[in-house]
Amino acid sequence: MDDKIGVFLCTGYGIAEALDVEALRNVVTGECEVPFCETVPSCEGSDLAAMNGTIRREGFTKVVVAGISPRAYAGDAFPDGVIVEKVALREHVVGCQPPKEEDTQMLAEDYLRMYLAKVKKMAPLAPFRPAEPLDRGVLVVGGGLAGLTAALEAARAGATVRLVESTERLGGWLGKQHRSIPTKPPFRDLEETGIGELVEQVTSHPRIRVSTSATTASISGGPGLFDVTLRSTGNGKPAGEVIDTFRVGAIIQATGWKPADPRDRLPWGRQPGVILNVDFEEIVRAHGRPVHPVDGRPVRSVAFLQCGGSRAKEHHSYCSSICCLTTLKQALYLRESDPEAKAYVFFEFLRAPGLYEDFYRRVQEDPGVFFTRGEVTAVEPAPGGGLLVSAKNAMLGESLAVKVDLVVLAAGLKPNSADGEAIRALEGAKVAVVKGENEQQRKEAAEKIEKLKAHEGTEILNLRYRQGPDLPALEYGFPDSHFICFPYETRRTGIYTAGAVRQPMDGAASREDATGAALKAIQCVEMTARGEAVHPRAGDTSVPDFFLQRCTQCKRCTEECPFGVLNEDEKGTPLLWVTRCRRCGTCMGACPERIISFKDFSVDIVASMIKAVHVPEEYEQSPPATTASCSSAASTATTISATS
């Protein structure tokens, strides 16, 4: 062994008062057989400098500092290349146990044994350095408000950006709107959408290259090394033709939303004069005022049915957050077109989040907009033309009917996402139908195909990932990792989502979201270039080692990796894409052969630490116990609580 280990025992912070330091030293030099053990008065300032001087002079490769929590040190507190383990005697022993007790002393000694066992097994980290240079560019998929904003913000921050839009023009849904809801105080007046200026800024930016009528045919690689192939959607060039290949460092998916059309579900949904809010918007944009879609005559009364007229669990069980605001806006279109026009709004809950409440009140003030709770029971042709909308549990709990020219359903938002895992399962089932080992397997595969056939051909990103061609879709199809703790994060490293594809949101939130995602993408390429992991183990330079000679190709690691890091060769041997790895250790736990390890963390290291605990022969009074606590949450919490 070339390792040279040094141990520093801190006597400050009340440690010397609570513990027998001499006995601790005996543990180190005696049973642990580490000859160098020195006491230091504290772990900071000149004492820390003196400690570092000793480390350099003695040429230690591994050091254990028994004093304060690792959280208390700066990142560069110790010399580079030296493995330093910090034992939190202050927090985990002195701070929470009675001083000068036998059990307290025993606890401190066990910590020393465990961390000495740990450093003995640790090897120096070798941060990932790829053979080829990493790319720092950003690919933005989707040219709506979120995509345009993400592209512009990333470019302004210095990144080169490729923006890909599947249709002929940029602008997305906002580009199809007549006016925008108010975005600033006093939230009373409709605003211009401003999408034209945004498109102009994006298309004229020197670091942004826009490809319209294009989609991603394939994306392979990982952060810093994404190889992207674009294909044409058929405008000008033959559909499917490869039009470009390039490399980027990170990806932002801002593919937006599509309306959740409830009309086929509603017994009265399919009849002339029952349209979606997006259709109403396009009519107003085209004609400057609401007109009837069938005969083109000006519309004088409209019933707006919120929640798509059908907020049912099986249809659309979440709130899309913007349909109420859209209805308020569209009611104003109608009222501004004709002072005698009437807009009826039937809702279950009318939601105008935050300061949009002011906009709601402003629309309420309008004499010609009528709000009522109510469950619409029927929409039928009225005698003499128009439609008759009947509702129960409406105003004052009574039933009522109104006669209108048009019924507008406030359709909710569905994410424009593809469920990569479902697509992969579908592909797998297709193979199993042909190659199934027995009738039962083939039958099950056929049933699976039936269940998943809606996912056929829905690919968006076309990732060359073993776990499927797109981001895993979570609740309701939103490809979000965890929208509260980890906004913009997805379960594919280096691919961030922004805007309504991630979560229903309005324009203002989309802009903010896109800006956040752009910064996350830039952060990702920078950290990847330094060989570091991204959030949540940001800065971790360890890399999982696969001892492939003993791999049985069981595919558990490739299946269970939450981030789709591992591809497979034909035999099923895992292929590691290091820059996708988040250092979560799931593969390590999944491997039945225990061939996956980190240099600073492995099954062997943890087992050695547990074995190092000294178990007395008689322990009825205070049996020893160990806990494994999360280094970012639980361990931090106990550390903080011990010192406060």
Add this chain to the structure above:
Amino acid sequence: MAGAETVLPGGPSTRGVRPPLVEPDLDFLRSLRRQAGPDFKKCFQCGTCSSTCDLSPADHPFPRKEMAWAAWGLKDRLVRDADVWLCHQCNDCTVSCPRGGRPGDVMAAAREATVIHYALPRALARIAHEPHSLPLLLAIPFALLALALALRGPIEEGLGLAAVAGERIVFPYSVFFPHWLLNGLFLTVTAFVLLVMLAGALRFRAGLCAAERERNGPEPLRGRLASLLAALRIAFGHRDFGTCTAARPRMLSHSLVLYGFLGLTIVTLFVITAPVNPLVRESFVYPFAFFSPMKLLANAAGAAVFAGALLMIVRRLTDRSGSRGAFSDWLLLGGILLVVVTGFATELFHYLRLEPHRHVIYFVHLACALGLIVSLPYSKLAHVVYRIVAIAHAERRGRTAPLKGGIAKEVRHV
């Protein structure tokens, strides 16, 4: 028909009985907005207004439902609603409304709409409710009197100005304004006005009953006459003013004005009927001596009306809800004050023997009194009748019994 509900022809729909068709009345909404401000439509039906109200019954309480109807411009429901007349506008609801919806003002506006709706002709009532018609309103009684005087001869002569002769001018009023003319004109007008008022009251009552039938309201608990008598007892006894904690101070001002007017009416009827009253026919002297019982009553009653009206004005100007009242409120208050002030001025000038000022001011007094009488079915004064009809209607169905010390009251006083 705007603001109305009709059951559409074509029989019941496939989903059972078709609900009533609702058609908001935009003109009505705009008039509500003028009177109660733009915020009444922001009502979100929380019910705070009804829970703070001491007078509101537990079943279908007001003004919550009236706020919903108002927000939808359902004039038809509001003008056929007895509850808007059970409110005495203490404005507790307006103070408590979390949306600034001013339910107190909405109820007042609904009452106004009711008066206009049932008035014959309706146009006259509209005029009586619009500020810009004030000069016209003032001109009408003067024109009427001038016309009446013109029938008697040239106006100068009629005014008595041409008859000034000698050093001292002594004109009895009877020469200046002959009693046959005064009585004839006033009695005719009063009779006509009362007829119009009666028609309005009957139509209002029919509306209330129709609305009750449409919503399958409760069966009447007591007879019509008994309910009417109870309503009169409630109104003249100021029971609701007493029940409503916040309106209690207004009991005094309203009593002063109401009973003052009753006193003045008694004196007036006594004077008019004196020539045919066998008890006083021989001894009747007009004007009365200062210490005659009738003069004492008249002066006391006049003073009561004056004091009551002043109290009302002060209260309106200091209302904690910020409600300063509608034009119709001020028109009535102004009219009452004009009648009383010109009455006292006439009396004063009479004692001072100021000629011909006393004749001119008497002329003005009479014109104002006539104006007040004419305005009965068309102005806020109509509340005298509509409120009694509404209370009688509510009394008949057991809706007037107020909640005594309910939960809301406790909450309000915390």
